[in-house]
Amino acid sequence: MTNVNILANAVDIADKAHLEKALASGEKLRVKFGIDPTAPDLHLGHAVILRKLRAFQDAGHQAVLIIGDFTAMIGDPTGKSTTRPTLTKEQVKTNLDTYLAEAGAILDIKTVEIRHNSEWLSESLPKLIELMGKVSIQQVLHRADFKKRMGEDIDISMLEIMYPLLQGYDSVAVQADVELGGTDQTFNMLMGRRVQRAFNTPEQDVMTLPLIEGTDGEHKMSKSLGNYIALNDAPEDMFGKIMSLPDGLMPKYFALLTDIQMPLRSDSGQAMKPRDAKALLARTIVTGYHGAKAGEDAEREFINVHGKKEMPADMPELYITDSEIKIIDLLLLAEVKSKAEARRLVEQGGVKIDGVTVMQTEAPITIKDSAVLQIGKLKFFRIKK
Numbered sequence: 327m328t329n330v331n332i333l334a335n336a337v338d339i340a341d342k343a344h345l346e347k348a349l350a351s352g353e354k355l356r357v358k359f360g361i362d363p364t365a366p367d368l369h370l371g372h373a374v375i376l377r378k379l380r381a382f383q384d385a386g387h388q389a390v391l392i393i394g395d396f397t398a399m400i401g402d403p404t405g406k407s408t409t410r411p412t413l414t415k416e417q418v419k420t421n422l423d424t425y426l427a428e429a430g431a432i433l434d435i436k437t438v439e440i441r442h443n444s445e446w447l448s449e450s451l452p453k454l455i456e457l458m459g460k461v462s463i464q465q466v467l468h469r470a471d472f473k474k475r476m477g478e479d480i481d482i483s484m485l486e487i488m489y490p491l492l493q494g495y496d497s498v499a500v501q502a503d504v505e506l507g508g509t510d511q512t513f514n515m516l517m518g519r520r521v522q523r524a525f526n527t528p529e530q531d532v533m534t535l536p537l538i539e540g541t542d543g544e545h546k547m548s549k550s551l552g553n554y555i556a557l558n559d560a561p562e563d564m565f566g567k568i569m570s571l572p573d574g575l576m577p578k579y580f581a582l583l584t585d586i587q588m589p590l591r592s593d594s595g596q597a598m599k600p601r602d603a604k605a606l607l608a609r610t611i612v613t614g615y616h617g618a619k620a621g622e623d624a625e626r627e628f629i630n631v632h633g634k635k636e637m638p639a640d641m642p643e644l645y646i647t648d649s650e651i652k653i654i655d656l657l658l659l660a661e662v663k664s665k666a667e668a669r670r671l672v673e674q675g676g677v678k679i680d681g682v683t684v685m686q687t688e689a690p691i692t693i694k695d696s697a698v699l700q701i702g703k704l705k706f707f708r709i710k711k
Contacts, residue, residue, distance in 0.1 A: 331381060332349065332381050332385055333345075335535060335581060336533050337534045337535060338509075338512070338533075338534045339531060339532065339534075340516065340519070340531060340532045341529075345504065345531040345533070348503065354386060354388060355503040355504055356388045356390055356504070357379060357388065357389055357504040357505075358392060358496070358504065359506045360392035360397075360443070360505075361394060361429075363393060363395065363398050363421035363422035363425055364421065366423075367424055367549075367557065368425060368556070369547055369556050369557060370583060371508070371548070371554065372557070373432060374508070374535055374536065375508065376429055376433060377582070379432075379506055383434055388437075388439060389433060389437070389438045390438070390500050391429065391438050391439070391441070392441050392442070392500065393425065393440065393441070393443070394442075394496075395415075395422060395442045396448055397447070397489060397492050398418045399415065426440065428557045431557060431615050441499075443496050445499070447492055447496075490514045491521060493514045493517065494520065495521055497530050498527055503530055503531065504531045505518055505533070506533050507532075507533075507534060508534065508536070509534045515530075516532060518530055518532070519532065535582075536582060538579065538583075539553075539578075540554055540555070541567050543572035552667050555567045561612050561620040561621065562623075562624045563702075563704060564608070564611065565609070565621075565625060565627075565628050565704070566624075566628060567702075568604065568607060568608035569601075576600070576604060583611055584611065584614070586610060588603060588607075589603060605625060605628075609621040612624050612625075632703065632704075641698070641707060643709075643710045644699060644707040645710050646659065646693070646711060650692050651690060651691065651693065652688065652690055652691070653668075653677060653684050653686065653687060653691060654669060657671065657701065660701060662701065671702070672684055672686075673687070676702050677700070677701055679691075679698070679699055680697050681700075693709050694709075695710060696710070
């Protein structure tokens with residue numbers, strides 16, 4: 327892979343001239359990407375950065391994946407209008423259990439240097455005190471999130487003020503030459519340069535990459551908004567979610583999440599229909615995470631359910647014991663991951679029983695034996711009592 331490909335799709339690079347020179351020199355760079363395990367599972371938004379990290383790997387550079395088990399307990403204030411609740415060590419451990427396996431679907435995990443920032447951030451109070459003395463409060467409060475909250479008289483915790491410094495110190499600890507992240511991480515990554523300078527270590531180059539919008543087509547992909555496509559989604563769920571994307575997102579998804587260009591024409595020379603292009607996108611992405619057969623099967627199932635308006639040939643059975651049940655509780659039995667996500671699905675008209683949309687979230691409902699529960703466009707369960 328050429329250095330030109332490594333720099334493709336970057337929104338900004340600081341310092342681009344320095345990075346281009348380092349790449350041209352043949353030097354083996356230490357390329358850092360940090361993930362805080364604040365929620366279970368990774369999604370396609372993370373995949374954008376992981377794919378870029380893999381590009382550096384393929385060019386012979388050292389990938390350094392930092393699991394922010396210490397900083398996750400504080401919570402990144404980026405884009406937040408209120409103070410984030412802190413997480414316990416147990417919550418963080420539960421969240422990170424699946425991270426490495428999911429990242430391994432993209433990275434050559436055998437050669438990744440995997441670090442946990444609790445290695446250096448939890449070792450001593452004097453180190454944190456030294457770090458706090460390296461940067462002024464004015465420099466930290468300059469970030470847009472904090473300025474907005476100060477203008478609206480909304481609290482900013484001292485932990486949140488510390489967060490950019492701690493992330494910045496990660497770059498000192500691992501001697502990062504390059505840091506990768508989304509555009510929402512620009513302030514934190516540039517703080518890494520400032521902290522490295524304060525500790526008299528060479529400053530990292532910073533590459534910011536685009537954020538991708540989620541299934542709502544408007545907001546960045548986020549678990550808190552429920553608009554995400556998880557890397558460990560079942561093939562048929564992943565395929566269906568991609569097919570539900572607005573057409574306008576396809577060029578970005580092709581560019582950032584696949585190794586192929588978005589086709590403009592079909593094999594017959596006709597203009598490619600958006601639905602056909604989206605099916606290619608969905609099949610390509612599903613294949614990347616689940617294999618070629620899974621991609622083909624997911625497409626076939628999607629066509630059967632949505633093209634021919636058929637029920638899936640096979641659907642899992644969902645056993646309930648009570649004669650009445652709240653729809654939120656039923657969705658949790660169907661492995662919807664939280665009450666908040668279940669409530670969003672109902673409120674958005676995404677839940678049906680025997681083809682009838684369920685709108686009531688609180689009142690118990692009676693469900694007959696062998697009824698079909700539909701969640702979203704592609705997930706079906708047979709209710710058994």
